[in-house]
Amino acid sequence: MSITSPPPLSGGSDRPSDxxxxxxxxxxxxxxxxxxxxxxxxxxxxxxxxHDGTKVVDIWAGHAGRHRRWxxxxxxxxxxxxxxxxxxxxxxxAERGVIEYDARVADYWPExxxxxxxxxxxxxxxxxxxxxxxxRGVVPTSEQLxxxxxxxxxxxxxxxxxxxxxxxxxxxxxxGALVAELAARASGRDFTELVRTEIAEPLGAPELWxxxxxxxxxxxxxxxxxxxxxxxxxxxxxxxxxKLPGIRNLADAGMPAGFDALVRNPDLHDSAxxxxxxxxxARSLAKMYAALAGDGSVDGRRLLRPDSVEQLSxxxxxxxxxxxxxxxxxxxxxxAGMISARHQPQQAFGHYGLGGSGAFADPESGLAVAFVxxxxxxxxxxxxxxxxxxxxxxxxxxxxG
Numbered sequence: 001m002s003i004t005s006p007p008p009l010s011g012g013s014d015r016p017s018d019x020x021x022x023x024x025x026x027x028x029x030x031x032x033x034x035x036x037x038x039x040x041x042x043x044x045x046x047x048x049x050x051h052d053g054t055k056v057v058d059i060w061a062g063h064a065g066r067h068r069r070w071x072x073x074x075x076x077x078x079x080x081x082x083x084x085x086x087x088x089x090x091x092x093x094a095e096r097g098v099i100e101y102d103a104r105v106a107d108y109w110p111e112x113x114x115x116x117x118x119x120x121x122x123x124x125x126x127x128x129x130x131x132x133x134x135x136r137g138v139v140p141t142s143e144q145l146x147x148x149x150x151x152x153x154x155x156x157x158x159x160x161x162x163x164x165x166x167x168x169x170x171x172x173x174x175x176g177a178l179v180a181e182l183a184a185r186a187s188g189r190d191f192t193e194l195v196r197t198e199i200a201e202p203l204g205a206p207e208l209w210x211x212x213x214x215x216x217x218x219x220x221x222x223x224x225x226x227x228x229x230x231x232x233x234x235x236x237x238x239x240x241x242x243k244l245p246g247i248r249n250l251a252d253a254g255m256p257a258g259f260d261a262l263v264r265n266p267d268l269h270d271s272a273x274x275x276x277x278x279x280x281x282a283r284s285l286a287k288m289y290a291a292l293a294g295d296g297s298v299d300g301r302r303l304l305r306p307d308s309v310e311q312l313s314x315x316x317x318x319x320x321x322x323x324x325x326x327x328x329x330x331x332x333x334x335x336a337g338m339i340s341a342r343h344q345p346q347q348a349f350g351h352y353g354l355g356g357s358g359a360f361a362d363p364e365s366g367l368a369v370a371f372v373x374x375x376x377x378x379x380x381x382x383x384x385x386x387x388x389x390x391x392x393x394x395x396x397x398x399x400x401g
Contacts, residue, residue: 087333
């Protein structure tokens with residue numbers, strides 16, 4: 001294995017390179033990344049960065065499992081990071097007129113109009129204003145979460161929260177099922193096929209998986225530790241939080257019964273659950289966001305037109321999210337690209353996931369950053385940490401400098 005400055009890219013092979021790439025001006029970012037994985041307890045991860053359409057960082061470090069190192073082709077379960085990928089599929093369809101943002105979801109999926117939801121639009125769904133944040137108590141068991149047809153039928157029959165009329169509410173689990181069903185109904189094609197043909201193949205970014213091919217599953221890093229907050233029993237914590245005003249919505253949206261065990265179940269890779277079960281490489285995520293950070297293309301491959309990128313990155317609501325409790329500045333399927341800096345990039349957008357993985361694009365600086373890791377959070381909080389925001393801040397400073 002060697003570390004080199006990246007050569008010019010021309011689309012070439014889509015196979016992952018076994019060489020790390022670091023442009024000299026981004027060496028401080030690489031040093032910061034490698035320091036994050038100094039011990040086995042830190043797990044492993046990968047970081048990929050594009051600047052002005054050129055790949056400037058593609059590196060990895062640490063351990064993918066108890067007895068194996070992170071390799072050039074290791075991939076990781078990245079949780080809500082997949083919401084950005086699923087949303088990009090919708091934008092590809094919208095660009096061709098298959099889906100219209102201001103059309104009603106029920107125009108494509110008639111059953112969705114039940115229980116008074118007939119007026120909800122695609123735009124509202126993509127910006128978490130459909131009022132269907134609840135999963136806890138809607139889908140009875142964790143195993144049933146892997147049954148896409150059941151989940152979508154239950155959501156279609158559910159009434160929307162009245163809170164949607166004044167604020168967005170993060171659809172932590174439900175977003176992926178809703179968006180996948182919308183895309184499939186509108187196009188008449190299976191959602192996993194759409195991801196492959198609309199993003200992975202056009203960009204040469206193959207490791208964007210919701211259903212992971214069986215022959216590729218050996219590449220998935222083992223995640224740790226358990227996602228239980230404060231190491232308390234998941235069911236007890238979920239039940240307790242669901243009774244607390246102000247936190248109830250978060251428990252209802254993201255803490256369904258048995259979810260802590262489900263995320264460790266190998267069967268989760270048999271089903272497409274784009275709200276949380278995406279398995280990605282950092283380089284494939286970075287390539288997708290590099291197109292969104294530019295004019296819609298990267299490495300000579302076109303993903304979207306410039307006007308499409310402008311539409312999808314426009315802020316839809318600045319109201320405080322009633323599930324997360326803070327303003328997320330939702331775009332059409334993405335949130336603000338938050339970094340650990342006093343001055344936040346105003347145009348940046350992307351999606352982060354439980355445990356710390358995520359990716360974002362910043363059209364202003366021409367930067368796209370993607371980070372995946374199997375180490376969920378830190379020793380205090382397994383839900384999230386500041387690794388990606390800190391890496392993003394360093395990348396921004398170097399790009400602007």
